[in-house]
Amino acid sequence: xxxxxxxxxxxxxxxxxxxxxxxxxxxxxxxxxxxxxxxxxxxxxxxxxxxxxxxxxxxxxxxxxxxxxxxxxxxxxxxxxxxxxxxxxxxxxxxxxxxxxxxxxxxxxxxxxxxxxxxxxxxxxxxxxxxxxxxxxxxxxxxxxxxxxxxxxxxxxxxxxxxxxxxxxxxxxxxxxxxxxxxxxxxxxxxxxxxxx
Numbered sequence: 001x002x003x004x005x006x007x008x009x010x011x012x013x014x015x016x017x018x019x020x021x022x023x024x025x026x027x028x029x030x031x032x033x034x035x036x037x038x039x040x041x042x043x044x045x046x047x048x049x050x051x052x053x054x055x056x057x058x059x060x061x062x063x064x065x066x067x068x069x070x071x072x073x074x075x076x077x078x079x080x081x082x083x084x085x086x087x088x089x090x091x092x093x094x095x096x097x098x099x100x101x102x103x104x105x106x107x108x109x110x111x112x113x114x115x116x117x118x119x120x121x122x123x124x125x126x127x128x129x130x131x132x133x134x135x136x137x138x139x140x141x142x143x144x145x146x147x148x149x150x151x152x153x154x155x156x157x158x159x160x161x162x163x164x165x166x167x168x169x170x171x172x173x174x175x176x177x178x179x180x181x182x183x184x185x186x187x188x189x190x191x192x193x194x195x196x197x
Contacts, residue, residue: 002179004033006086009079009117011110012061014043015092015129016051018168019060022091022127025174026064032175037085038062038069041097041108045071076109080116087178088117088124091153091171095130095137102140102147118149123181127153127174133167141167151181156194168194 008029029036038061045054061069070076079085106115114124133141144150153169180187
């Protein structure tokens with residue numbers, strides 16, 4: 001198992017339409033031998049949408065991980081100095097969180113864990129899901145693409161004609177991307193075709 005013995009942080013932010021797709025990845029990582037610790041943004045904890053209630057998502061996340069989600073800044077902070085992660089994944093990563101991360105704003109448990117992981121020179125893996133990655137957020141994407149210890153799950157335009165600035169990661173590539181990141185490499189190809197009619 002390629003991730004055997006690795007402690008992986010799994011941060012989930014408020015791209016609610018993507019949560020159902022990424023929660024099974026928790027099981028995929030566990031099947032590869034990883035210990036998975038979920039971190040949830042305040043948006044995931046508090047926002048009800050047509051995709052589900054906060055309680056539904058929190059229960060689903062915790063059931064998949066087999067442990068309680070880290071849901072506050074004080075709970076997330078020890079994952080730097082005291083209980084370091086081998087890698088931190090953010091999936092899905094919204095444009096809002098991408099903007100904050102690129103500009104060193106740490107205002108959620110997910111971003112606190114990412115900052116703590118970078119502090120330890122360990123990899124942070126981003127699985128983007130945002131409508132403005134090629135719009136106002138393009139400069140933040142460029143900043144993160146050149147940041148040391150930051151890696152991306154392969155991503156592409158999901159609907160270039162109706163949403164030309166949108167980028168979404170290929171979530172099934174998360175385990176392979178983490179494995180490559182742990183070896184200091186970006187999983188390739190980075191930019192892929194992800195067009196859905």
